[in-house]
Amino acid sequence: MDLLRHLGFFVAVAEEGHFGHAADRMGMSQPPLSQGVRRLESRLGVTLLIRGSRGVRLTTAGADLLPRARALLDGREQFLDAARRQRESRGAVRIGVIAALSDLQVAALTAAVRAAAPDPDARTVIISTAPTAELVDAVTGGRLDCAVVHHPALLGELRAGPVLKLPRMLLMPDGHPAARGKPSLRALSGLACATAPRAHGTAAFDLLADTLRAKGLDPEFLPAPGDRDALSAVVAGRAFALSADLRLEAPGVRAAPVGEELALRVRVVRPDPVPQQDVPDALESALAGMS
Known part of the structure; x- marks a missing residue:
């Protein structure tokens, strides 16, 4: 029956x-x-x-x-x-990215992967956004062809490309004293840091915390997986944040460049052997152009 x-x-x-x-x-x-x-x-x-x-x-x-x-x-x-x-999704290229990448950066990565195909119009690219640990699991399990993840991170048996440093902007509440004149990280004392939760990338989170402490700042952390969450906390005057969107502008927010030590460190991970080598190559080339 x-x-x-x-x-x-x-x-x-x-x-x-x-x-x-x-x-x-x-x-x-x-x-x-x-x-x-x-x-x-x-x-x-x-x-x-x-x-x-x-x-x-x-x-x-x-x-x-x-x-x-x-x-x-x-x-x-x-x-x-x-x-x-x-x-x-049969025949599509499945790519994972972390939420720390801006919308423009993700669009550029998608365009680069499509352009790398012999027939760009015939290539479908499916983008998934998730924390680093989930992306690593998805690539390992064959659910993604490759992914852009935080560095450092535990990658298991996956192959990883070079560490690429993407510049970031420091976002501060416009009315905060730190936003006047030349921004100083020490002047941000009293504000929380809005950033991706530690569970999204434990090693990368710890590296950020250590870097801030080395610069004389030991803030509390507010969970903010992406720019939207971070902006909300900054505009509310509760936090500062770091964004890889160099064009980001918002009312009530002052943006200023920060040094390389606070850059967003990423790597492209892929299985070994990789089904389509041109895909991670295109991702790494596009990310290198953003460095």
Whole structure:
């Protein structure tokens, strides 16, 4: 028997409380629906529903099995959705990036990967944004072809390209004393640092904290995975932040360049062997142009 189909009959009747209503919901007549539920009960060896003149109600076994039946049906839909995504992405290049990259940088990376193909119009590029640890797992598991991740980071058996340093801007509340004249990191004392949570890249987070301490600043940290979260904290006067978007402008924010020691350090990671070598090469070339 088609177990999932018959479980669908059972769930519909249980939720509607009536065979006729369930049949309407399923777009079928009542007799085959009733027969299908009885066939399921026979196959399972338990009675699921008590029939009455006013409708049906669940038996003890039916009440126990109903959420399990729903879970199986939900799993079927999830499976079909995953298969659809695989079908739609067949032949596509799947790239992961960290949220610290700006929208313009991600667009430039996408364009570079497409341009590197023999026929750019035939290459589809799918971009995913996630923390470094998740990107490493996705490349290792074959769900991504390669990824741009924070450095330093634990990479396991993945191959990694050179460390590339992307310049960043220091974002400060416009009314803060540190924003007057030449910006000074020490003058930011009292403000938190809005940056990606430590869980998004433990080693990179620790490196940033150590660098700030070496410059005489030991701030609290506010979780801000991307520029939108960081800007909100800066405009509210609660924090300063670092952004790789060199063109970023916002009301209430003063932006100033910072030295190389606070640059965004990234690497392109890929499996070994890599399916399409031109993809990480294009990413590294584009990132090098941003350095």
